[in-house]
Structures are given as C-alpha cells and as structure tokens.
Amino acid sequence: MAKHPSTAPAKSAQDTLTNDVLDGLKKEPKELSPVWFYDELGSFLFDNICELPEYYITRTELQIMHGHANEMAQYIGPDAALIEFGSGTSLKTRLLLDRLESPLAYVPVDISREHLFAAAGALAKDYPHLHIVPVCADFTQNFELPNFIRAAERRIVYFPGSTLGNFDRAQARALLARMRDLVGKNGAVLIGIDLRKDPRVLERAYDDAAGVTAEFNINALRHVNRELGADFDLDAFDHLAVWVENESRIEMHLVSRKDQTVHLGGEKVRIGRGEHLRTEYCHKYTLESFNELAATAGLAVKRVWMDPNKQFSVQLLEPVRLQ
Template sequence: MGSQESAAPIARTAPDADFAADVLDGLSGAQKRIPSKYLYDARGSELFERICDQPEYYPTRTELGILQSEGAAIAEAVGPRALVLEYGSGSGVKTRLLLDALDAPVAYMPVEISYSALAASVAELAADFPDIEMRALCADFTQPLTLPAPQRAADRVLVFFPGSTLGNFATEDAVDLLAVMRADMGADGLALVGVDLQKDPAEIEAAYNDAAGVTAAFTLNLLTRINRELGADFDLDGFVHEARYNPEAGRIETRIRSRRAQRVTVAGQRFDFAEGEGILVEYSCKYTQTGFAEMAQRAGLRVHSSWTDPDGRFALQLLCSEDVTSA
C-alpha cells in the first residue's frame, strides 16, 4: 500500500453533537458531573500531551517502557498481518512503537474524538509507515461506530487501548466497553489494553496533581470550553482542580470544585453552586491483576498474556475471547 493511499481522508462523525445536552443534564443532577471525554478539545488534547511529560505522571513513560522491552513478545502473540484498531489514539507515540514491532500489519484504524490530534498523528504515521493503510475515524469510540473498511484483508483485528483509559470508566461502563471491544475484534481477534495497577496511594495522587499545574489547567480548560461553545459565564477564578484518591473504590476522582457560592449560566440555564461543591469530571481506576481479569471475564474476555514493568506499576493485558483456546 503506497503512501498516497495511506493518506486517505479522515472520516468524521459529529463527536460533540451531544455536548450541550450532556453538560446541561450533568449540571442539573444532585451530584454534578460531566463526562470525561469532553476534556479533550484541541486545547485539552495539547495539555494532556504535556501531562504525559510531567515527572510525577508515571503511566505514560512506564507503558512506553513495556512496549519497547516487550514489543517482540507482543508481536509474536498477535501474529502477522493484523489490522490495528485503536480507541482514543492521541498523539500516536505508543502506536508508533506497536506498529514498528508488529509483523507486517496491513492497516491502522484510529478512532479519536479530537480532530486536530487525529489529523496530526495520522499524517506523521502515514509518512513513516507508507505500507500500512491508514483509515482514520474522528468519532467518540464509546458510541456505535461504522468503521471504514480496509482495502486489504487482515488475518485478525487487534484492538489497541493504551494509557489506562479504560480506568476512566466506572466498573459497569468499563465492562460494557470491553464487550464492545470483543465485538469489534471478532471471534479470532485480540485486544491490547493498558492497565494502571494498584500502588502507593501517594504516588498515584501525585500523578494527578503535578507541581507545574498542567493537570489543573487541563481540567479547568473544560470550563473555558463550555464558556466558548455554550455561551456560559463560568468565572475561571472561582473554581479549582481537585484530584483525590478514593482507597475504597481504588481510583482517583477528579472534580472541579467551586471556591464560593455562585450562580452560573450555561446555554441560557442557571445553575447554583454552593461553596465547596464539585463537578465530577473523571475517574482514574487502578486495578489488581486478578480484579482486571475478573472484569474482563464479565465481558466474555480472558487474559491471554500480560506484560508489566519490573516494579509492577503498570500492565499491558492481551485479551482474547473467553471461548478461544489459543491465539
């Protein structure tokens, strides 16, 4: 497949069509919340890439280290001529390592909600991997997708879901997403999923409260987006980022906390905030190996192989359908 064909146009849905409805509905509840996917507009995606470079944020560099050290083993387990379907591709740094390690992958199909991040990533990957067909889709991977068909048949589908993004979902929603993954990869397919493992809560909490304040800027950018796109009047100085570890639930819970009692107008609707009231914007769940395997089993999947860093802080889990005897 030549580079001209690899640079195919990006298919685009309307990933933000429900933005206003979700924000208004989320702010109307007794416990205010907004889905974490809306953190990733163009500015949010840029800030997230900066978060990954912060010294406190261990997940990215740890996962990259696993991909570098275990790439050959992953490629052997996946086999040749795979179609790589990636949920939430971001900048594509991890994708590059995976594509480089795999044996003659035929196509790469990233699904990413941020058009700017997707376009930049696909352009760079298409130039560096001219023999891999690029079939990008700008969409919300949590919604039903119509995936563009590749021109060459693949031996199997490999769903790639790095970064512990699965941890952004509550358990039941994570199980549902794993079930979608199982359907997308097909009976003989595989899924390579990044999983952040349980560790010292202080280390976990520090990763979401970096000293440079990049994560705080990322979280509060959501209010800037709502002001811009929904005609809201959030006072950006009236709210603060808060990320705390909940040991009972085994997860970071990120909120935008109101500094004082105030009223905000969004798309013509008024919302009152008490002093200290928060908007829940993200979960970041941390797993044990056993707990993750049990969750995958509920979605009809099992752990085929698992690779971790030497300190057991992070894992790449290769999943197959539960009824497949080998992969």
C-alpha cells in the same frame, strides 16, 4: 487521565451540548464531562502533564512497550489488522508497528477527524508500505469497519493509555464486549491498564506540584464559557484530586470557594461554597480485578507485561473459546 478530543460545536450541536452540561450540573455530586478538557490550550496542558515527574502513566507504558513490544508482536503474529481505539497521535503504536510481521493494515479510530487524518498522514509518510485506513467514529458506539478489515484472519484491537479506567464497570464491560465482537474468535485485544498503588502516588500524579493539572482542570470551565456562553468564575474554584477507596479510583474535582450562581442556556445553576464539581474519574485495577472484569465480557487474559515497579500493565486478551 485520558485524552478525549473535542472541537468547537456547530450551532446545531450547541443546544445538545448545553443540555448535557446542565444535566451534569443537576447531578449529585455535580459533574462535567472530561471532553471539555480538550481545546487547544487543554491539549497543550495535557502534553505537559505527560512530561511531569509525578505523572508516571505515559512514560511507564512507553517503558513497557520499549521493553516488550517484540514479544507482543510475536503473540499478535503475522498478517494482522491492527485497530486502535482513540488513536490520537499513535505514538505508542509506532513501537508496535515497527515490530509486527507484515501487518495487513492499521486502522486508527478516533472521533476527532482533524487530528485523526493528520496523524494518519504522518504515519503514511513513515510507513509507505502499510495500508492505513483511518475511521472517524466514537469507539464507545457501534461503527463499521471496511469489509477487507472485517475479513482479516487476525484482528487486533489496541487500546493503550489506561483509558478504560475512565469508564464505570458497566461501561467498561460493554466496551470490552464490543472489542471482543470486533476481533472475532481468532483475534485479540492489547490494552493498557493502570494498577492500584499507594494513593499518595496517585494523588500526586493528578495534582502535581507545578499546578499544571490544576490549570488543566480549570480550563474545562474556560472551554464551556467560551463555547456555550456560560459564566463560570475561573478564580472561584480550587482543584482537588482524591482517592475513593470503595470505587478503586482517583477523582478530579473542582471545589467552589464561595456561594455562586452560574448562567448557562437561559438557566441559573447555584453552586454552594465547598460544593464539588467532579470532572473525571480514573479506575485503577489489580491484576485479579481486571481479570474478573474481562471474563464478564467474554475475554481471557493470556499475557501481562509490567514495569519493574508494577505500576502499570499492558495485557493481551483473547475471546473465551466455548467448549
């Protein structure tokens, strides 16, 4: 699970968003983008999920950062420009910034302008001597960095939180290749990767006993109803988390309790009783499978840090040097 901030659409963007939702609902199985999780309520629910006993991901990555950030900083070295993809609140980044030797700059990259500049402002107060350069952009697309950042001798892309797992293999390879191009031959990528484990652990993490994740999933429909004028019946869906072995991923679904018709953008979408609407998937890797994926993007794994139970990893990647 990863955070994809979104804001209420302007009218000019509303038709595009409506068409995107309709396109997803016409797929087999039906799909709804996880960007719809994150209105104000969704962000609140996600923060609560991160505190749940079943949801190991956030606390385990923080445990790794607390235990190994000093060593990570040594691998990164002095005078580096740290570029964070999907920076959000930059919580984990602080553990790294506290240990880096004379960093050149910190560049948070996020699509949500309001959250981006609020987080950058908070960091600026706590790190008054650090050059903070927020960039509002979609990190899955090409974007421009300030010239002095591109000229830095050592550029590091930081991508915590296992967000790479939300992309299919082709998308993940393309994103890693974009990171490789951004850091250049002397740079590196520091990335959080969730690891394969007992599917029962994963299913509990994405379907907690308190029902917070279920409400988070249903809230995507509430968000679409409010912003796009749809009429999903929120009480007519059940939350489901399922492990898909052949894809090595956990999926979140909404399952229709009845035959129903949803109206959106002047169209009718029929959803049968028992039909699934997939809202998110999260790939889980072995060390070997992620090593292979990174290699296809021209990156080599140089160092891996894990928690004692080997549930999660933070990995340092460097561009493959051609002979």
